[in-house]
Amino acid sequence: xxxxxxxxxxxxxxxxxxxxxxxxxxxxxxxxxxxxxxxxxxxxxxxxxxxxxxxxxxxxxxxxxxxxxxxxxxxxxxxxxxxxxxxxxxxxxxxxxxxxxxxxxxxxxxxxxx
Amino acid sequence: xxxxxxxxxxxxxxxxxxxxxxxxxxxxxxxxxxxxxxxxxxxxxxxxxxxxxxxxxxxxxxxxxxxxxxxxxxxxxxxxxxxxxxxxxxxxxxxxxxxxxxxxxxxxxxx
Numbered sequence: 406x407x408x409x410x411x412x413x414x415x416x417x418x419x420x421x422x423x424x425x426x427x428x429x430x431x432x433x434x435x436x437x438x439x440x441x442x443x444x445x446x447x448x449x450x451x452x453x454x455x456x457x458x459x460x461x462x463x464x465x466x467x468x469x470x471x472x473x474x475x476x477x478x479x480x481x482x483x484x485x486x487x488x489x490x491x492x493x494x495x496x497x498x499x500x501x502x503x504x505x506x507x508x509x510x511x512x513x514x515x516x517x518x519x
Numbered sequence: 520x521x522x523x524x525x526x527x528x529x530x531x532x533x534x535x536x537x538x539x540x541x542x543x544x545x546x547x548x549x550x551x552x553x554x555x556x557x558x559x560x561x562x563x564x565x566x567x568x569x570x571x572x573x574x575x576x577x578x579x580x581x582x583x584x585x586x587x588x589x590x591x592x593x594x595x596x597x598x599x600x601x602x603x604x605x606x607x608x609x610x611x612x613x614x615x616x617x618x619x620x621x622x623x624x625x626x627x628x629x630x
Contacts, residue, residue, distance in 0.1 A: 512562040
């Protein structure tokens with residue numbers, strides 16, 4: 406497909422477990438973003454990649470959260486020792502080169518930590 | 520720092536009525552402003568954006584927004600809404616290559 410693809414669409418896990426969420430951006434988009442959306446809130450910025458490097462990871466809440474984009478395309482958001490408060494929809498977006506680019510969002514991965 | 524305030528968390532309206540969804544931002548520098556829409560069970564999609572130039576911006580599905588620098592506002596309007604406009608609407612401001620979003624306004628259009 407032509408859009409941003411996120412897998413899994415739903416993930417239920419137990420407290421303390423490790424989780425990986427995958428994002429496949431639109432081909433040719435150099436920038437990739439991860440956001441988190443909790444119920445009743447707007448998307449909250451987590452991390453932004455330009456190419457392979459994390460240009461801004463100021464939104465990661467703590468060191469249990471980590472993200473990689475090793476080849477400048479697909480990205481994985483990794484959450485260690487999950488907590489109930491991590492339950493949210495994790496959104497990925499990509500944007501083409503250029504200033505103030507429009508962000509194209511995937512449909513999100515809904516994480517539920519029991 | 521930049522932040523976005525969406526003054527109404529929920530806006531119910533009747534079909535064919537006009538609607539305005541309010542957004543105010545705080546910023547010490549020039550900004551780029553966006554409105555995104557999230558239909559039920561779908562991802563966010565761009566409605567419209569203001570980068571520069573004309574302060575009245577037209578978007579998809581008959582929506583428009585006006586950038587008002589003196590009032591630091593970017594309110595979204597539509598003269599006549601449809602049932603299909605029922606969705607959550609997010610205002611966002613750019614900050615160093617990332618977007619900062621408001622908490623959203625849930626628009627419900629009733630028959």
